[in-house]
Amino acid sequence: MFTGIVQATCEVVSINNATGLKTFEIAMTPELTQGLVTGASVANNGVCLTATKILNDKVFFDVMEETLAVTNLGNTNVGDRINIERSLTFGSEIGGHILSGHVHTLATVKAVSNTDEHYNIELQVNPQWMNYIFYKGFVGINGCSLTVGKLTDNGFMLHLIPETLKLTNLDDCTVGSRINIEIDSQTQVIVDTVERILANKQLA
Template structure:
């Protein structure tokens, strides 16, 4: 489990592409490597990946074909910076909302607007997922827990404060950038339950 509070943006320093799988090597700072062992879960751009090995300051992850096709990890290149979050430790403060690290889809940035020090991103999302994205509701974007600022038929708006831009790779988003989306599981459960109840009454 994760909270959507990105702890660092870390550089992809090695990338091995094989049939059906890529191996990523991400350079993590010492504080994020502390106690990190093979088998641990780490969110990379919001995708829950398993640590396969740790060598000096590099942490390795294998990414399977389905994940490569569903998320933006299939398109990253050397030198890219990835949002990193270690898995939740119980007893710690939860500053965002609970996440599983299971990305449902990708959004495409269709507009970027600078509003003083704030930045607004308009995102386009596949229609099937829009019923779960609600005004003032939670959504995880590249692993970052954010509040939906406005909802449209085909997408939604994010209002990013300077601190979010400083701490995450959302500052690099431009028109056409693809971002990983994990919808709020509680919202999905409520919407699906209501739909089933209404369908049963018809």
């Protein structure tokens, strides 16, 4: 499990293709690799991946075809920056919200507005996921816990502060970029439960 508080953006050093998967080599800092062991879970752009090898602060992750197909890791290239978060440990401060590292869908960047006063990103998502996205609610964006801004017909706005831009790769976003989205699990449970109860009442 994760908190959505990105610890660093790390460079993709190499991507090796194999049958049914790709192996990503990520250059991390000594602080991030301290205590990290093979088999540990690490969020890469919000995707929970297993560390398969650790070598001189380079960490290797095998990414299966399904994950490549449903997340933006499938479009990742050598030299790209990846948002990294180590898994949650008991006793740690939770500054974001609980994330599982299981991406629900991809959003497309529809617009970016960067002025002296603000940095806004407008995202477009499949309409079926808008049932779980609420103004001022939580959502995981490339593994970063963020608050939903204004809702649009088929998406929502993000209003980013300089600190978020400094610590994540969201300032790399351009129109057309694909972003990993993890909706809040508690919100999904509540919405699905209410919809099921209402549907049952209509059938009764």
